[in-house]
Structure formats: C-alpha cells, structure tokens
Amino acid sequence: MIQFTPLTYDALKVGEEFVSDTLLVTPEDVDTYAFAVDDHHSWFSGTSPFGGPVAHPTFAANQALRLRHSRYVVHAGLHAKMQFEFLEPIRVGMRVRSRGRVIDKYVRRGKQYMVTEYVTEDEAGTPLVRGQFTQMLIPA
C-alpha cells in the first residue's frame, strides 16, 4: 500500500528512487501516440527494419516523466529540460518499465527544480532508453 503525500521541495530527497508500473505496448497505444504527435510513420503500424512494428522513440517518455506520481500527489509542474539516449527500439508487444532516481534539486531565480535520471527497460531488463529530465515544481 502506497501512502501518497503532496510533492514539495522539502519533501523531495536527492537519491530517492522510483519505479513505474509495467506498460504493455499495444498497437492501439502506439496508434494513439502517432495521432497525438501527428507522425504516422509506416514503421509504427507495419513492418520495420527491426522485424515488426515499433513505437515512436519517445513513446515511453511520459512513463518516465510521471515516475514521481508513483509516490507523490503532484500539484502542477513544468518540464524544463529533457535528454534522451535511444538504445534499442520499443517494439509493439513489449512490456516496458521505467526506473528513476532524483539526482539533484535546486532553486534558481526563486523557482524550485528537481532533476531525475531514468532508464526504460523491457521485461528482460534490457535498457531501451536512458535519459534525464528537469522539472519545475509549481507550489500549491
């Protein structure tokens, strides 16, 4: 049982870790993502050089971005920076999970920020995407 608490700058600890739930990459979700970003590359729905349909490279990024929601109630936030390394394709039919760790928090010009590094893996633990993102906390 998870005891959710409001996300505040003071509550957040550098070094704390998050794990997402597992997401089954379905054709419907890949198609919805393609609609959302208006990118209907044929590799997302048919054959690809990787041997079957693959998801958009940034498909699982929201799973990572929402890692903090696995423990905190997030009032509101803004995304400030994003880094990706695309290691392996995210294939339709995979079950993917993201793990993250808070590596920094700081205040700049009166705004509060948190920095998280993460990896998205398949069910065998193979890294698919690594990244790092900076989020600004909007106080309640």
Added chain:
Amino acid sequence: MAITHALAVGQALPSLEKELTQRHIDAYSGVRTRSIHTDEAWARAKGFRTTLAQGMMSTAYVSEMLTRLLGTGFIRGGSMSVAFVQPVYAGDRLTVHGVVKDLRPEADATRVVVEVWCENQHGQKTAVGTASGLLR
C-alpha cells in the same frame, strides 16, 4: 524513409509544421482533472492563459525529424538534449527546424549532430537543443 544523400555541416533540414489542437494534447497527456494540459480552468488558476501542451510533445517532433533523416540510426543510437524555453499553448502552430552542426566518425558510421529548435506562430522559440543519430 531515411535521407541517404550526403549531408554537410550548415545544411538545413526540411522543417516540420505541427498544429497543436486540444485533441492532440488530450491524446498525448490523457485527460485528467487538475491538469494544466487538459483542464482549462485549472490551467487558468495556475496563471496560464489556457491549457499547455506538454514540452515532451516537442521532443517527439524532433524525433520525427531525425527519424526521417537517419531512420534506424536514430531509433537505435540516437540522442537528444532539449530545453523548453517558452510555453506552448493549445491552438499554437509550431515549426520545427534543424541544421546540421557536426559530422563525426563513430565506429563504422557517422554521427550526425543537428541543432534543433521549435518556433511558435509568433516566431518565438519554444524549445532549443541538439539531437543526433548515426548515418550508416
């Protein structure tokens, strides 16, 4: 399909145009209450003029540009580093730009580094950064 002809430093890539409707944002973010992306009243209460697109949507547009350029060499071996410098609102129209910044050997391929940025319909940059991938 990836572009296979020779690339040169300074070369501008074909730009992308993206209309960000609320329906696109809803599909991207998932409709939630108390969300600055999908709850207009909540967005206004937080000081924004209307709902905002997630910054992450712009990384998808950059990803599309690099996948068009490099194909498999972006999906396996690509990278991106982007800062979101202005909010993007529902109803905005973005143009995604890319200019080849560097070409350097990497293993049996060439890493193509592209300076990327998104501009809104007012000519304001909303996201800036670099992206790269492998040309084989």
